[in-house]
Amino acid sequence: MSDSNPGNRPLVEGPRDPEHDAGASYALEPSYVSALTDRLAASSGETHEVCSPIDGAPLAHVPQSSEEDVVEAFARARRAQERWARTPYAHRQRLLLRLHDLVLDRQDEIMDLIVLESGKARKHAFDEPLHIALTARYYGRTLSDHLSTERKPGVFPALTRIDINHVPKGVVGVISPWNYPFTMALCDGLAAIAAGNAVVSKPDAQTMLSALLAARLLDEAGFPSDLWQVVAGPGPEVGRSLIEKADYICFTGSTATGKLVAQGCAERLIGCSLELGGKNPMLILADADIERAAEGAVRAVYSNGGQLCVSIERMYVADAIYDRFVDRFVSRVQALSLGAGLSWDIDMGPLISQAQVDTTEAHVADAVAKGARVLTGGRARPDLAPYFFEPTILEGVTPEMTCFGNETFGPVVSLYRFHDEADAISRANEGEYGLNASIYSQDGPRARAVARQVKAGTVNINEAFGATFASLAAPMGGMRSSGTGRRQGREGILRYTETQSVATQRLARIAPMFGMSDEAYAKMMTRTLRGLKKLGRA
Ligand code: NAD
Numbered sequence: 001m002s003d004s005n006p007g008n009r010p011l012v013e014g015p016r017d018p019e020h021d022a023g024a025s026y027a028l029e030p031s032y033v034s035a036l037t038d039r040l041a042a043s044s045g046e047t048h049e050v051c052s053p054i055d056g057a058p059l060a061h062v063p064q065s066s067e068e069d070v071v072e073a074f075a076r077a078r079r080a081q082e083r084w085a086r087t088p089y090a091h092r093q094r095l096l097l098r099l100h101d102l103v104l105d106r107q108d109e110i111m112d113l114i115v116l117e118s119g120k121a122r123k124h125a126f127d128e129p130l131h132i133a134l135t136a137r138y139y140g141r142t143l144s145d146h147l148s149t150e151r152k153p154g155v156f157p158a159l160t161r162i163d164i165n166h167v168p169k170g171v172v173g174v175i176s177p178w179n180y181p182f183t184m185a186l187c188d189g190l191a192a193i194a195a196g197n198a199v200v201s202k203p204d205a206q207t208m209l210s211a212l213l214a215a216r217l218l219d220e221a222g223f224p225s226d227l228w229q230v231v232a233g234p235g236p237e238v239g240r241s242l243i244e245k246a247d248y249i250c251f252t253g254s255t256a257t258g259k260l261v262a263q264g265c266a267e268r269l270i271g272c273s274l275e276l277g278g279k280n281p282m283l284i285l286a287d288a289d290i291e292r293a294a295e296g297a298v299r300a301v302y303s304n305g306g307q308l309c310v311s312i313e314r315m316y317v318a319d320a321i322y323d324r325f326v327d328r329f330v331s332r333v334q335a336l337s338l339g340a341g342l343s344w345d346i347d348m349g350p351l352i353s354q355a356q357v358d359t360t361e362a363h364v365a366d367a368v369a370k371g372a373r374v375l376t377g378g379r380a381r382p383d384l385a386p387y388f389f390e391p392t393i394l395e396g397v398t399p400e401m402t403c404f405g406n407e408t409f410g411p412v413v414s415l416y417r418f419h420d421e422a423d424a425i426s427r428a429n430e431g432e433y434g435l436n437a438s439i440y441s442q443d444g445p446r447a448r449a450v451a452r453q454v455k456a457g458t459v460n461i462n463e464a465f466g467a468t469f470a471s472l473a474a475p476m477g478g479m480r481s482s483g484t485g486r487r488q489g490r491e492g493i494l495r496y497t498e499t500q501s502v503a504t505q506r507l508a509r510i511a512p513m514f515g516m517s518d519e520a521y522a523k524m525m526t527r528t529l530r531g532l533k534k535l536g537r538a
Contacts, residue, residue, distance in 0.1 A: 009109055026054075026116065026342065028209075033060045036212040039219075041065055041073040041231050048205050048232065053119030053350045054340045056386040062208045065231040070241045073200050073229035077171045080226035081198035085168050089144040092194055096140030099190075099221040103129045103136065110213060114182050115342050117207045119350040119385065122342060124304045128182040131470065132214075135187045138472030139194040139493060146493050147195060153538070154503060156528075161504040166497040168196030169271075173246030175239050175261065177253045178352055179307045179409075181207030186214040188250045188273075188487055193218075193227055195496040200229045200246065202238050206352060240264065248272065248496060252309075255432075255481045262484075273485025273495050276478055277407045278435030279313050281428035282464070283450065284325060285421065286318035288440035292462065294328035297413075300438055300464030302336065302348050302391045306411040307356065309482075310436035310458065310465035313408055315415050316424040322417045326395075330376050333391050340385035350385035351410060360389045360410030363403040367414075372396045377411070405431045421450065429455045434479030438464050455479050457486070 010032035042063035050060045065073070103110065107129040114125040147166045154160025172192040176184040181203065189199040203211035212230060219225045231238055235257065243249055243264035251261045252275040265272040282300055284293050300312035317325050336347040351357055357380050364378050377392030389411055397404050397414035404414070418424035428437060437456040441447040444461065451459040457477045458468040468474050475486035485495050512521035 009112060011112060026112075027057075028059055028113075028116065033209070036060075036209055036216065037063055039212050039215045039230060040208075041069045041076075041229055042233075043069055044233075048208075050117065050206065050208060052116050053352050053387050054116060054385060059116060060209055062205070062232055064233045065238055067241060070200070070231050070238060070245065073231050074171060074245045076226040077198035077200050077229050080224050081168070081171055081196070084193070084198065084224060084227055085196040087196075089147060092196075093140045093143050095222045096136045096143070096190070096194060099217065099223075100133045100136040100140060102217055102221050103132045106217065110182055110210075112342060113213055114210050115349070117210050118178065118181055118304075118352055119340060119387065120304045120307075121346040121349040122344050123347070124349070127303075127466075128180055128210075131180075131183040132186055132190070134470055134472050135183075135190050135488075138488075139191055142473075143194050143493070146490050147497070154505075155510070156508065157532075157537070159506050159508050161506070163502040163504070165500040165502060166195070166494060167500050169496055169498060170197060170247035171245070172197045172199050172496055173242035173249045174199055174201045175235070175242060175249065175251045175253065176201065176203050176211065178204035178207040179304060179309070181210035182214055184252050185211035186218075188252070188275075188492075189228065191487070191493045192248075192250065192496045193223065195493050197248075197496050198227045198229070200231060200242055202231050202233070202235070202242055205232065205234065208232055244268070246270065250485075250487075250495075251275070255483075258483065271495070273477070273487070274483040275309065275485075275487060276435070276481065276483040277409070277433060278309055278311075278478065278482050279405060279407050279431050279433045280310060280436045280438070280456070280465075281314045281316060281454075282312045282438040282440070283424055283428055283454075284315065284317040284321065285439065285441040285443075285447070285450070286320045287442045287446075288318070288321065288325075289442055289462075290321055290325050290328055293325060293440040294332050296438070296440065296462070296464050297329050298332050298336070299466070301413045302333070302411050303464075305348055305351050305356075305389070305391075306360075306413075307351060307409050308465070310469065312436075312438055312464060313403070313413055314428070315413055316418045316428060317415060318421075318424075319417050319419050326375070326393075326415060330393060333376050333393060336391055338381070338384055338388070338390070340388070348391055348411065350388040352387065354387055356410060357387045357389050360392075360408055360412060363406070363408045363410070364392060364394070364412060367394055367397055367401045367403050370398065370401050372398075372401060372414075375415075407433070425450060425453050429453075432481040435477075435482035436460070436465050436468070457482065 042065040044066035046064040047061040111125040150164040152162040249272040255276040258274040258276040339346040375393040377390035381388040392412045434455040447461045475489040475491045477486035
């Protein structure tokens with residue numbers, strides 16, 4: 001394990017629960033935990049125990065927010081936002097670029113905390129500081145391009161001037177899940193504050209510490225601390241409270257909860273972006289590079305144990321290469337190093353909770369009972385960590401099996417053979433979701449033509465999901481039941497603004513002048529419209 005920044009490593013080494021201890025074990029410095037939880041708006045007197053999926057032992061007791069805390073968090077955020085909205089873009093850009101450096105400098109600390117709190121392998125934890133650095137750099141470089149007032153042609157050339165302003169919404173409520181606890185708590189809110197808003201963040205209860213570290217890093221980068229409030233508590237209560245108070249909601253989580261969030265926002269007529277679930281397909285065309293596809297398939301399915309909204313759960317493989325691909329894929333999966341801990345050597349870590357193991361186990365058991373074959377994996381492995389489930393490949397999955405169309409959100413993939421590409425595309429488009437898809441082919445134009453026919457908000461060619469997710473200029477989000485709105489790119493920041501059109505009318509009025517009758521005015525306008533069309537005006 002590298003130690004580039006030992007001063008910030010929050011670890012106390014040594015066994016802390018010999019009963020569960022499967023090797024080196026770590027706890028967090030109590031002073032480090034309290035420095036994080038001090039960042040919370042939480043005075044209810046109640047606490048929530050956060051346990052590590054590495055060994056199931058407690059990591060911290062996180063104070064919980066009362067309704068009064070949420071009210072106070074919004075009041076502080078609103079005051080901070082009024083000042084923040086007046087800051088020059090150049091100042092915001094400087095802070096974002098400072099955050100970029102800070103996150104890269106402190107990556108060991110960030111990854112330690114993510115691994116301890118979520119259980120994921122360190123190599124998958126690295127994706128989180130990486131994604132925040134990319135997000136901070138992208139908006140740090142492009143914010144003023146997106147937000148600056150735009151001049152547009154008005155109804156009469158030279159006489160009507162149009163300015164389009166992008167005005168911040170106010171206070172944005174960000175409700176985030178546990179699976180990528182650092183980046184999901186921070187990346188969407190970062191675009192919100194870049195646009196001049198304040199944020200009240202409600203992370204998932206299982207991963208509060210990673211979200212609180214994100215808030216601390218914002219403070220250290222120089223953002224006003226009241227601009228980013230963090231509250232803690234159960235989603236149906238504290239999440240609901242955010243929906244009742246915010247000017248806009250950014251929600252990332254399950255489709256079922258997303259629908260409730262959308263209903264709450266509709267009642268108040270506020271906007272929301274919803275980043276929801278998926279049942280993402282991979283198409284491996286007959287001309288694919290088999291070795292490359294097998295390598296990509298492993299990352300596509302087992303990154304963070306499949307607990308990733310854009311991970312692949314269905315693979316459609318061309319008949320001509322099916323057997324060779326399956327052979328390479330299975331042997332790569334069987335060679336994965338499974339374990340729990342902070343080391344870079346682990347290829348797949350445990351799932352976050354017993355609930356995740358139960359769902360995964362139930363999907364596999366249902367498929368097997370109805371005739372599916374397990375090519376590898378298929379079992380829980382409590383010997384490795386309390387919530388471990390083996391990387392699993394299924395064949396022979398049919399529509400009556402639960403895992404055919406329902407998101408497992410675990411390390412399980414179903415393989416299907418196809419003869420005809422058009423048929424494969426239509427099977428990939430089955431179901432309610434449309435988040436991400438992956439296509440393997442050595443023919444770029446052909447793969448891009450297939451991509452246009454796939455109903456998914458992001459499509460990665462010769463890559464699983466990382467190419468779109470790490471390309472911050474590329475909007476990311478779901479079609480159909482996978483959500484509405486987009487993070488990243490221009491859409492990712494403009495969703496947090498109201499578009500305001502300001503017209504300045506010079507000389508002529510938009511009405512009859514100089515005693516002209518309404519009829520003469522209508523004739524004059526008709527001639528003008530015909531003339532403007534001839535001139536090619538939009
Ligand atoms: P979830 O919907 O149960 O919880 C997500 C968040 O919503 C948590 O903070 C939770 O406390 C809160 N919440 C729960 N009930 C709420 C309510 N009634 N009102 C307001 N907030 C409430 O999601 P989960 O099961 O923890 O997360 C996994 C799901 O998230 C998967 O379906 C996954 O695909 C999806 N996800 C999507 C993306 C994306 O970008 N599209 C990213 C990560 C995860």
